[in-house]
Amino acid sequence: MAKVITMAEAAELFADGDIILSASFGMVWPEEVGQAIEKRFLETGHPRDMVHLHAAGCIPADCFAHEGMLKWDISSHESTTPKMAKLIEEDKLPGWYMPLGTMLQMWREQGRGMPGAMSKVGLGTFMDERVDAGCLNPSAKKITEELTAQNKQFIKYIPDFDGEEYLYYRGLPYTKGLIRATTADENGNVTAENEVYNLELSTVARAVKANGGKVIVQVERLAKAGSLDPKLVKVGRNLVDYVVVIEHPENLVHGLWPHGKQNINYWYGLNGRIKVPIGDSLKPMPLDPKKVMVRRACMEAQAGWMCNFGIGLPTFCGSVMAEEGVMDDITMISESGSVGGVPGGGPDFGCHWNVQASVDQGEHFDWFDGTGLDFGVFGLSEAQEDGSINTSFLNGITLGVGGFANITAGANTALFIGTFTAKGLEETIEDGKLVIKQEGKLKKFVKKCLQLTFDANLAAKNGQKLLYITERCVFERTLEGMVLIEIAPGVDLQKDILDQMEFAPIIPAGGPRLMPAEIFQPVWGNGGLKAVWDAKVK
Incomplete structure (x- = not known):
């Protein structure tokens, strides 16, 4: 039977050197427990030298961003926790990235007594042991060298397993598990009816318990023992040691984003409790270069x-x-486990209004890795000569991998969209043409990226369709290399494209064709997108 404790008692459970495993995504994380631990650290200097592992980014976890509080940080994404990212960038905190989905699979394997998981995700990227083994700074590289000498590195390259190559992701012996849910009964059975994601609650709990650790659950409310619908229980009492009820429900993150608290209907529309009218949330974009890129991608x-x-x-x-x-x-899907409905953006990323299915995040990534996605559109941050992508380290800033590595590796069609250059770029669409008023100072198509989170060579070899869509041209990565297949009306090939790249793309005989003229018009002509899709069926 789980023990119900206060927030202060929960903070006292954490000891120096603890290895904490937590479930996270965006704003959803056990924020009150985290703040209580932070308060204790600031007052006493303890707990310190802890290790924190979380798969997705978790904005509230910046409460751990104090020198000495953490010894190591292992995640897939820290750009949402800028204080944590700064400690890593300044080499004050050893940091590592792993693919989001692969971390979940690693924990699932640990929950059944295995030390880790094998995966093809991450091959050829900076997470490959042959490259940087996921290290984000010099101190992490030094620790990795020491662990490698003991054959205990976090990510290990397996050159031949039944004739194929893999990466082996090794977990740690977790001492504390930290998850957030909605309701717990007096025995410790837990439901998540008010949460916008299912996340990896039971996966985290099983991995921690398999390593002899203790699981702490933050909930909104407590229910009488045996009163919960057993079909709604996400984590059973056998996996829960402590339950802590929030003490400040007025601050509960129910749409409590930086721009202010949203009304409860907004939150219920995201967690599936009710279906809400979408209204103006999907109002038409103005005609500008961004809309042209999105149209071309669609x-x-x-x-x-x-x-x-x-x-x-x-x-x-x-x-x-x-x-x-x-x-x-079509059916819209987010890496969080949301299926159907309309995806949110910004801090609502991963949430869906009127979601049709909300599945365990780990099982969702099993589907991404196994079955594969029909169609994925991703941001174009930086691409090197062979079409490989860097999303994790740009201009000296630690960003993240997230689910990008898993999803791009398995998508049948993967599109990368973004402006051709960055920083200071000014453009408009005028009379059906792209007008570049001021060129960006930073090139995004470079000879070589500092880090790689997507290996285009491996993807092309596996038969994936890869397109790179910008406002002024479109590239396709084939087995031969990066081919310039389309150019926007009004664009000069030499001045606006070739001179703004660090490498020479393949140009087909006769030159690239024009991008579809109708997507540069206020109203999409020739029957619009529906006509394009209908033509594919015919």
């Missing part, structure tokens, strides 16, 4: 497909599809 999809849209510019694909009347013809 042309590559087709009715009946399962589609994933990454954070940033790709999230606008839903707006264009809604404007063109085809949004109901």
Whole structure:
């Protein structure tokens, strides 16, 4: 039977050197427990030298970003915790990245008594042992060298397992598990009816218990023993040691984003309790270079497909599809486990209004890795000569891997969209043409990236369709290399494209064709996107 404790008592459970495993995504994390631990550390200097592992980014976890509080940080994404990222960038905290989905699979294997998991995800990227083994700074590299000498490194390259190569991801002996849910009964059975994600609650709990650790659950409320619907229980009493009820429900993160607390209907529309009218949330985008890129990307999809849209510019694909009347013809999916409905953006990333299914995040990534996604659109941060992508380290800033590595590795069609250059770029669409008023100072198509989170060579070898869509041109990665297949009307090939790259793409005989003229018009002509999709069926 789990013990019900206060928030202060929960903070006292954590000891120097603890290895904490927590379930996270965006704003959803046991924030009150985290704040209580932070308060104790600031007052007493303890607990210190802890290790924190979490798969997805978790904004509230910046409460751990104090020198000495953590010894190591292992995650897939820290750009949402800027204080933590700064400690890593300044080499004050050894940090490592692993693919989000692969971390979940590693924990699942640990829950059944195995030390880790093998995966093809991460091969050829900076997470490969042959490259940087996921290290984010010099101190992490030094520790990895020491662990490698003991054959205990976190990520190990397996050159031949039944004739194929893999990466082996090794877990740690967790001493504490930290998860957030909605309701716990007096015995410790836990439900998650008010949460916007299912996440990896039971996976984290099993991995911790298998290593002899203790599991602490933060909940909104306590229920009488045996009163919960057993079919709704996400974590059983056999996996829970302590239950702590929040003490400040007025601050509970129910849409409590930086721009202010949302009303409860907003939150219920995201957690599936009610279906809400979408209203103006998908209002048409203005005609600008961003809309041109999103339109061009949407042309590559087709009715009946399962589609994933990454954070940033790709999230606008839903707006264009809604404007063109085809949004109901596809199923939108987010890495968080949300299936169907309409994805949110910004701090709502991973949430879906009117979600149709909310599945365990780890099982969702099993599907990404096994079956594969029909169609994925991702941000174009930086691409090198062979089309490989860097999302994790740009301009000296630690960003993240997240689910990008898993999803891109398994997507049948993977699109990367973004402006051709960055920093200071000014452009408009005028009379059906792209007008570049001021060129960006930073090139995004470079000879070689500092880090790689997507290996285009491996993807091309596996037969994936890869397109790189910018406002001024489109590249396709083939087995031969990066081919410039389209150019925007109004663009000068030499001045606006070739001179703004650090490598020479392959140019087909006769030159690249023009990007579709109709996507540069206020109203999409020739029948719009629906006509494009219908033509594919015929």
